[in-house]
Amino acid sequence: MEIFEEIYSAYFQAVQKILLESSKAPLTVREMEELTRACAFEDSALYILPKLLDGAWSALLKPVEGGRYACALNAACPDLTANVPPSSGQASGISRENMFRNALKTPMTNLQKSWLKALLPDARFRLFFTEEMLARLENILEGVEPLFYQSDFHYFDTYLDGDPYEAFSYREHFQTILKALTLRRPLFAAYESAKSGGTSKNIELLPCRLQYSAKDDKFRLLAVGLHKGRAGSPYILNVNRILACHLSKTPVPAGFAWDFSAYQRQAREPVRIRIRQERNALERCMLHFASYEKHTEYEAATDTYLCSIYYDPADETELLIQLLSFGPVIEILGPEGFRAQARERVIRQHELFYGDIPG
Amino acid sequence: MAEFQELIKNFDRIRDYMRSFFLYGFKVRSDFQGKSGRTYDNERRRIENYLSGYIQADYTCKGKQVSIRVDSKRLQSNPLYAAWKSRSFTDNDLLFHFFLLDILSDNSAWTVSGLCDQIAARYGEVTDVQTLRLKCREYATLGILSWEKDGKSVVYRLASPLFEEKDPLYPALMHAVKFCSEALPFGIVGSTLLDREFLKNDLFSFKHYFLVHTLEDQELLHILKAMEEHRFITFLNSSVRSGNKTELWGLPLKIFVSTQTGRRYLCLYFPPKRRFNCLRLDCISKVKPLEICGDYPMFHQKLDQNLSHLWGVSFGGASRMEILCMKLHIREDTEGYILNRLHREGRGGEVLRVCADVFLYTGVFFDTNEMLGWVKSFTGRILDLQCSNPAALKKVTEDLERMYRMYAGYAEAEAE
Structure with missing residues (x-):
């Protein structure tokens, strides 16, 4: 089986979208350009639209009045089904909307x-389903060969205090x-805070995202507090520390965007490090810090690399110990406060090793 | 001169360039040795098109450096999946795709010549029977079409859908796919499932997400196939340090994954050396299956027996087991989180309370060299360090000393 197949191509996706939308209402060229950009790449419209409008793929669209184009395929356009042979079982009872949606949907591939x-x-996959649903899914996929087995992979450095995905209460909370x-x-949650010595508190929240970390093997709920009907401070809650939760009937504040990124911060200055060309440090650093936004430059005068790592202040300690783990092959240059923590x-x-700082 | 095309036939080249722009981002045109300037320009332009919102260009004394800048915590989906969705095709490939879906969407079945007639009648296109036959066979192999004999003829129809319309299971499945398409192996496949429905992940975000490793997935698929069939494989291994490529062969047994760095390794048994070894998956290419190994279960069992002795991916040198003991100062009343670190990050090592605020970690592994990074992450707390591998002990103590000179020296200079 191959992953790199044309049927997964962004161009196929863009043309499909254009055909579906144009089967509902004819489209202008500008609308087709926008659909193409949303489904494919920056310049894809330059390649796709000439072929669709008057090139090799023009059989898929037909020009209508007002410089617009409509889908020329039969099944996607119920009005055009006159050409379909009577034996074809054009099923009755399928709504026009469903027809639009399903006619051009490629059946799932073997992959x-x-x-x-x-x-x-x-x-983690099983968290999304009830036991009955899982049994049905297993039945549906019976006879299909799995692409891989869990035993094919060995995750050697995952933290050992991961979430208990199979615990009944955890599954129940996750699904809520x-x-x-x-x-x-909105959601009501009773939460056991680690910082407050294990005491629990009740919070009303607007849940925005579930954040997953493979390293921690944990889900965290990214949410915004709901206080007297208004959106308040951001919360990051470990799902495993939620003791109970249920949906709230409080109305959602008008205009609330459900976008947690507005609450995510970035430190004012990136951490700047110098990477020396020893022990393959450059390669190791680039891989290790690949999950952060970063910028790297070569400095010819010192034959070293300077890397700026942009980070969330909430992750400062984690980043600091990651940097220290590289030892002397990297040097934290700044900001001064960050470097001072390393120095300390x-x-x-x-002092612990030698008892005193030599003069 | 050939006109520039966004789409590509060969994944290997885009894999190398995308990896370089994403991971390093400091290379300029002249750093891409062995490739013509025109090749660089075309690949750069493609990647700029695929990832237009994530590209940054900077001008240095060496020239223009292009990088892919992403904060993975803010992403909905891995932008590098775009590379997998860039395969080129012929005009007929796309036309046939939509003609076939359209004609067969009513669950009808047609012979290839019948399909040709339908295409002519419905869309006014004249189609070569042989070309369409090849397309139908290809789609049957992919699982999109099913076929059956009708007398002497073969008729094709769309493969039966897995789910009925409005099945309540399907929305739950799509929620799961939104998560798994970013968090589990071969997430790109999940991304194509979301594409089928024009869905995007709007439920999950990810921390410690290492995007670049999707680019290894095709090679990984070939390796897993060989593992399933208990086959030896041959492949090209590129040295990260020298860039040299060597053809190797061995018995693939397991994929080792680091969730802390995203790195993935292929663990093989090398018959000539009679030992297990791990190689970085992103350095492996051109995987080819060889003969079946009759003793595969035995090698697999031996590897499984060894797993608990591995800190990471090294099976060590001559001395089989090494011991590392680290005594740490941890304030019990206020620094429980450090103690938690020892338990959750210690990979099964023993943690003992020696006396008030002093804890002893003891780990026994094949190669204590691999533990040194973790040891240094406790800088500022280590009361004592002992290791049965004197070279590893010397290395870590010298590192701590160099760090002291680096940081404390700077402090003194500043004070002056």
Whole structure:
């Protein structure tokens, strides 16, 4: 099986979108350009539209009045079904909307089915379903060969205190949160805060995203507090510390965007590091910090690389210990406060080993 | 001179360039040795098109450097999946795709010549029977079409859908796919499932997300196939340090994954050396299956027996097991989170309370060299360090000393 197949191409996706939309109402060229940009790449309209309008693919569209184009395919356009042979079982009872949606949908490929089958044993995948649903899914995918087996992979450095995905209460809370997220409804949660010594508190929240970390093997709920009907401060809650939760009937504040990124911060200055060309440090650093936004330049005068790492202040300690783990092959240059934290730890370490700082 | 095209036939080249722009981002045109300037220009332009919102160009004394800048915590979906959705095709490929879906959407079945007639009648296009036959066979292999014999003829119809219309299972499945398309192996396949429905992930975000490794997925698929069939493989391995490419062969047994760095490794048994070894997946290309190994379950079992002795991916050198003991100062009343770190990050090592605020971690692994990064992450707390591998101990203590000179020296200079 191949992943790099034309049927998954962004161009196919763009043309499909144009055909579907133009089967509902004829489109202008400008509208087709926008659809293409949304489904494919920056310049794709330059390649796709000439072919659709008067080139090799022009059989798919037909010009109508007002410089607009309509879908020329029969099944997607019920009005044009006169050409379909009577034997064709054009099923009655299928709504026009469903026809639009389904007519041009490619059946799932073997690769896609096989991937779904491989997910079935995964405890995180199973969180999304009831036991009855899982049994049905297993039945539906019976006979499909999985793309991979869980045992093919060995995750050697995942933290050992990951979430208990198979615990009944965890599954129940996860599904309630998911419901609140999909329905865009506020949530009441009783939360056990680690910082407040294990005491619990009740919070009303507007859930924005579930954040997953493979390293921590944990889900966290990114939410905004709801206080007296108004959106308040952002919250990041470990799902495993939620003791109970249910949907709230409080109305969602008008104009609330459900966008947590507005609450995510970035430190005013990036951490700047110098990477020395020893022990393959450059390659290791680039891979290690690839999840952060970063910018790297070569400095000819010192034959080293200077890298700026942009980070959320909430992750400062994590980033600091990651940088220290590289030892002397990298040097934290700034900001001064960040460098000072590294310096303090290094000096303290020297004192622990040698008892004093030599003069 | 050939006109520039956004789409590509060969994935390997875009894989190399995209990886370089994403991971390093400091290379300029002249750094891409072995490739013509025109090749660089075309690949750069393609990547700029695929990832237009994420590209940054900077001008240095060496020239223009292009980088892909992404904060993975803010992403809905891996932008590098675009590379997988850029395969070129012929004009007929796209036309046939939509003609076939349109004609067969009513669950009818047609012979290839019948399909040719339908295409002529419905869309006024004259089609070569042989070309359409090849397309139907290709789609049957992909699972899009099913076929059956009708007398002497073969008739094709659309493959049966897995789910009925309005099945309540389907929305739940799509929610799961939104998560799995970013968090589980071969997430790109999930992304194509979302594309089928014109859906995007609007439920999840990801921390510690290492996007670049999707680019290894095709090679990984070939390796997993060989593992399933218990086959040896041959492949090209590129050295990260020298850039040299070597053809190797071995028995693929497992994929090792680091969730902390995103790196993935292929663990093989190398018969000539009679030992296990791990190689970085992103350095492997041109995987080809060889003969079946009759003793595959035995090698697999031996590897499984060894897993608990591995800190990371190294099976060590001559001395089979090494011991590292680290005594740490942790304030019990206020620094429980550090103690938690020892337990959750210690990979099964023993943690003992020696006395008030002093804890001893002991780990026994094949290669303590691999632990040194983790040890240094406790800088400022290490009371004592002992290791049965003197070279590893020397390395880490010298590192801590160099760090002291680097940072404390700077402090003194500043004070002056």
